[in-house]
Structures are given as C-alpha cells and as structure tokens.
Amino acid sequence: MRLRILVVDDNHDNANSCALLLELSGHEVRIAYSGGAALEIAAEFRPQLALIDILMPEMSGYEVARRMRAEKWSRDALLVAVTGLGHDADRREAESAGFNHHLAKPFGLDALKPLFARCSPR
Secondary structure: OOOEEEEEOOOHHHHHHHHHHHHHOOOEEEEEOOHHHHHHHHHHHOOOEEEEEOOOOOOOHHHHHHHHHOOHHHHHOEEEEEEOOOOHHHHHHHHHHOOOEEEEOOOOHHHHHHHHHHOOOO
C-alpha cells in the first residue's frame, strides 16, 4: 500500500535520509524541518502517517501533534513520536499530545513496517 507520509525533523540529514528510504519503498513523502512548516504541509498534504521529532526548536513535536489533532483531517492519521527520549513519562506525554506510537531513534525501515499496516487506506 502506497502511503502519504510526512517526516518532521529539524535535523535535515535525519529528515532527508528517512524520506529517501520511504520514497524508495514506494511511499509519497513530504519533509518539514520545523513545527510550523509541518502544520502548513500537513493541512494540504493530509498524511496518513506522520513521523514527528519531539525535540525541535520553536515548536516541539508535542505541540505539532496537539495542533494536528485539532484538525478534522487528522482523525485517521497515525502520528508517531520520533525521539531519543524513551522514559515512561515521555511516552505518557506523547500519548496525551495525540501520538499513536512512540519510536526511539535510531530506527530502520523494519521498525516502520508494522505501522504501515495500521494506517487507514484512502
């Protein structure tokens, strides 16, 4: 299944390499390097899956998720917190912000494959 995926990370190398892997796997991908850009792109692109870095300047990934969840289009989207923070409190905060899943960096394509199956077809 070809998915629309949004990759959000202020680290350009991380975002670009992740997007390239996803594109090579057949998915349609957009990249945002900031929270504000993520919200703008998501409103138009309406991703089925969003991989959102938590620790970004200006707007955290938690805030990006909260704002996305306030939009009707995001109800069926799978939001994944991507972070090096793996404590229980971090996972709880991600869940309360509207994330469906918490993924620790670094990760590979194999970690994403089970998430692809959870995405709603459009």
